[in-house]
Structures are given as C-alpha cells and as structure tokens.
Amino acid sequence: MKFNLESLKFDENGLIPVIIQDEKNLEVLMMAYMNLDSLRETLKDGKTSFWSRSRKKYWLKGETSGHFQHVKSVFYDCDKDTLLIKVEQIGGACHDGYRSCFYTELKGDETRVLGEKVFDPEKKYK
Amino acid sequence: MKFNLESLKFDENGLIPVIIQDEKNLEVLMMAYMNLDSLRETLKDGKTSFWSRSRKKYWLKGETSGHFQHVKSVFYDCDKDTLLIKVEQIGGACHDGYRSCFYTELKGDETRVLGEKVFDPEKKYK
Numbered sequence: 229m230k231f232n233l234e235s236l237k238f239d240e241n242g243l244i245p246v247i248i249q250d251e252k253n254l255e256v257l258m259m260a261y262m263n264l265d266s267l268r269e270t271l272k273d274g275k276t277s278f279w280s281r282s283r284k285k286y287w288l289k290g291e292t293s294g295h296f297q298h299v300k301s302v303f304y305d306c307d308k309d310t311l312l313i314k315v316e317q318i319g320g321a322c323h324d325g326y327r328s329c330f331y332t333e334l335k336g337d338e339t340r341v342l343g344e345k346v347f348d349p350e351k352k353y354k
Numbered sequence: 355m356k357f358n359l360e361s362l363k364f365d366e367n368g369l370i371p372v373i374i375q376d377e378k379n380l381e382v383l384m385m386a387y388m389n390l391d392s393l394r395e396t397l398k399d400g401k402t403s404f405w406s407r408s409r410k411k412y413w414l415k416g417e418t419s420g421h422f423q424h425v426k427s428v429f430y431d432c433d434k435d436t437l438l439i440k441v442e443q444i445g446g447a448c449h450d451g452y453r454s455c456f457y458t459e460l461k462g463d464e465t466r467v468l469g470e471k472v473f474d475p476e477k478k479y480k
C-alpha cells in the first residue's frame with residue numbers, strides 16, 4: 229500500500245515524536261521530534277535528523293559529535309502519531325556521554341544511574 | 355538520591371510522554387502520556403495508568419480489555435521530559451489486537467504489517 233507521509237498526525241506545532249531504538253540490542257536510546265521536512269530528510273539521507281524544539285532548528289544527529297544514527301527500519305503506530313526508528317548508533321545517543329538517554333532508573337523515591345559512559349561529553353562537544 | 359517527581363518536565367498541558375517497552379523481549383509496545391497524578395497512581399498501583407488526550411480522562415490500561423501492564427522498572431531521560439517504563443504486558447498493548455502498536459513498517463513509500471494479532475479487538479471491546 230502506497231503511504232503518504234502527510235497522512236501521519238503531526239501535532240499543532242507540526243511535530244511527531246520519534247522513539248529511537250538500537251536495532252541490535254533493542255535498547256531504547258532516546259526520544260526526539262521530527263517535522264515533515266526532517267522526516268523526509270531522514271528517509272532520504274538514511275541518518276536521523278530532528279527538529280530541536282529548544283533551539284528551533286534542524287539538527288542532524290551526530291553533526292557535532294560524530295555520533296550518527298544510521299536508519300535500519302521505520303515504523304509508525306496504530307494512531308499514526310508516533311514513529312519508532314531502529315538504528316545503528318555510532319558512539320552514544322546521549323549528550324551526557326551514555327549510550328542511551330534513559331540511563332537513570334527511578335526506584336521508589338530513589339534514583340540510580342545504570343550504564344557506563346561511552347564517551348566524555350566535555351571532550352566531545354568543546 | 356531522593357527524587358521529587360515534580361522535578362520532571364511536564365509539558366504545557368501537564369503531560370509527559372511515556373514509552374512502554376516489554377521487559378522480556380524489549381519490544382517497544384506503545385507510547386502514551388501521563389500527568390503527575392497518573393504517574394503517581396502507576397508507581398503506587400504497579401500497573402500503568404495514563405491520561406487520555408482525546409477522551410480527557412484517566413485511563414487504567416487494561417481496565418476494559420484486561421490487558422494490564424505490570425510495571426517492572428521506570429527510567430527517565432537526561433532531559434527529564436520523557437519516561438521509559440518496562441512492563442510485563444498481559445495480552446496485547448494495541449487496541450487493534452497486536453502486541454505492539456508499532457506493527458506497521460514504512461519501507462520506501464510502501465507499508466507492510468508485521469506481527470500477528472494476539473486477540474480479536476471486536477470481541478474484546480464490544
């Protein structure tokens with residue numbers, strides 16, 4: 229069935245949330261937002277591009293850090309308002325130096341950091 | 355470190371997106387939204403509760419279908435604006451009858467349905 233990207237449900241700001249998952253170990257790496265243009269660019273380029281809500285600009289993941297995400301497969305959900313993209317993650321997805329942005333577990337009212345840093349964010353982004 | 359749930363970043367509607375992942379096979383099952391009250395209820399009850407944006411009400415996942423999600427672990431991301439909850443999913447997460455809401459793959463401009471239905475939604479919700 230031919231699929232029209234415009235049939236996806238972008239929110240009132242023209243954005244759709246995108247869950248990024250490691251295609252190999254299935255770890256959820258991050259969530260970010262795309263607009264129609266960054267989704268088209270992602271599908272064309274084979275690397276993820278997002279719309280930064282805080283900086284209000286396009287953002288090719290890995291442009292500064294070299295930590296690109298190579299797209300392996302793309303899924304949308306039953307409501308057509310969320311995407312799931314499985315990627316090959318170079319380095320780490322998280323700007324704090326971890327492989328996944330979800331490196332903090334909430335247990336009761338305590339938290340604990342899980343996982344090791346895979347790079348030094350101060351060196352990477354200075 | 356003691357953690358205050360109110361330090362999470364809820365959006366302008368008081369909501370935070372929550373990725374639900376199968377704790378065993380690590381399949382991403384769905385994404386939905388919680389407000390502070392439904393998050394507190396989820397942590398207290400051990401089963402996921404969400405805020406339905408379309409129906410504007412609380413929603414104990416599985417209340418109608420019996421397809422509860424038993425919480426196994428809870429993570430928040432580096433920006434504190436997204437949650438990841440690993441669950442034991444009873445039945446299927448998707449109201450269309452699939453285990454995961456992300457049952458449609460987008461490949462080029464074609465789509466294909468992956469996965470088998472685990473229940474008949476017409477029987478379950480009639």
